[in-house]
Amino acid sequence: MYYIPTMTPKVLLSEKRVNIMLNRLCCQLIERHGDFSETVLVGLQPRGVLLLDQLIHLLHENGIFSIQKGKLDTTFFRDDFRRNEVPHNAKATEMEVSIEGKNVVLIDDVLFTGRSIRSALTAIDTYGRPKSIELLVLVDRRFSRHLPIQPDYLGAQIDALQGDKVKVVWSENAFNNIVYLEKQSQ
């Protein structure tokens, strides 16, 4: 998936920096979750799933192969239904594993207002009662939260104006794992 910027993009975090961040996040997950037998990693559709794939790849490189994972779409749990001109279209949810009594880690690329995470917290509840829920994000847009939500694992904090768009761009080439982070003015 390639992102074609419509206006001059600014690279906020270089490929090298993002790769270091991914490795750090992976190590932090291993430190806290051990062999991952009681953990379920859940990527939020659409872009959190791409981050989940990158982390799974790194966990495999670290010798952890038995990972329970899922993809969660939160469209039907959003609080902005009928508030947009055009509705959001749902994406596939794949939650084959049970989360009952497990430690769930929600994974998303950018934490902005916190509303997507709030809807994810409601959506994940429909699959059972997890022991705990944590949040992992690659980028935290500071001072822009609408709700009291903070990440447990964080790649980097950035400052951006309200109208700016922060996008994480994942390379299609899984071997290089090139990641760009760009800032776009509206």
Add this chain to the structure above:
Amino acid sequence: MKTLSVSHLLGIKYLKPEDLHLIFETATHFKEVINRPIKKVPSLRDITIANLFFENSTRTKLSFELAEKRLSADVLNFSAAQSSVKKGETLVDTVNNILAMKVDMVVMRHPHPGAAHFLSQHVKSCIINAGDGTHEHPSQALLDAFSLQEKFGDLGGRRIAIVGDILHSRVALSNIYALKMLGAEVRLCAPKSLLPKHIESLGVSVSTDLMEVLNWCDAANMLRVQNERMELSYFPTTREYSQNFGLTGERLKKLRKEIVVLHPGPINRGVEITSEVADSDQAIILDQVENGVAIRMAIIYLLASKLNIPLK
């Protein structure tokens, strides 16, 4: 982002192929939702829906009601038998009185063809047709096509037979529109007395030979004989109808291939379909019922997203 091209669901005739694909795609997601331990989403928590049934219904009414509740909508149920309709109130007055109670959407079944269309022009609300006389039953056709698509994938070029009382069936007409829109070939099979004149003009073929049709098709939708709509006799006896147009296990075994069997319900076991066939692995009748809830959730959700309700 995609959205429906219509603001009411009055019939398949008024939809575009893209609408059908959007409804199916959304229904796939809702089917996953209704298989979770907690089968409810909060999307329509600020919406009230009235189910107006001026004609008897079990499956459709329950399916719509469950779909609405799964979407967290508030639900009002109305049936004509216990209403002021019996006292002479007109349809528009009845509905306007219900809408005055701040109802946002109306699901209506009515014995008169065109009732949903008429209502959509005279009241300010979103109307979903749950069957209007012998005209259309769009949600049934959508769930039939969705069930077939689950079984076959793309319906383009697939051969679907509709067997039984075509003349009185709203399911048949909506199915013809939906299946043709999705690129399937449709052949109707019924006694000549139960086939509407000029039905071929809809782009379907017609036959009175059940075995020939069964050998031709990939799936057969068996329709019930609607005795309640018949003011005169259309065939000599039920036994004779069953012998000529009933789907039996023996007939299925004689076919060159295995076909999929559908039935919109309620089933008259031993008339249009035997118990042996209805309970066999080839029949996807209970899949149709499950898909009915998901399809109706998709229809309501997509139409509700177009409702212009002041939120501030």
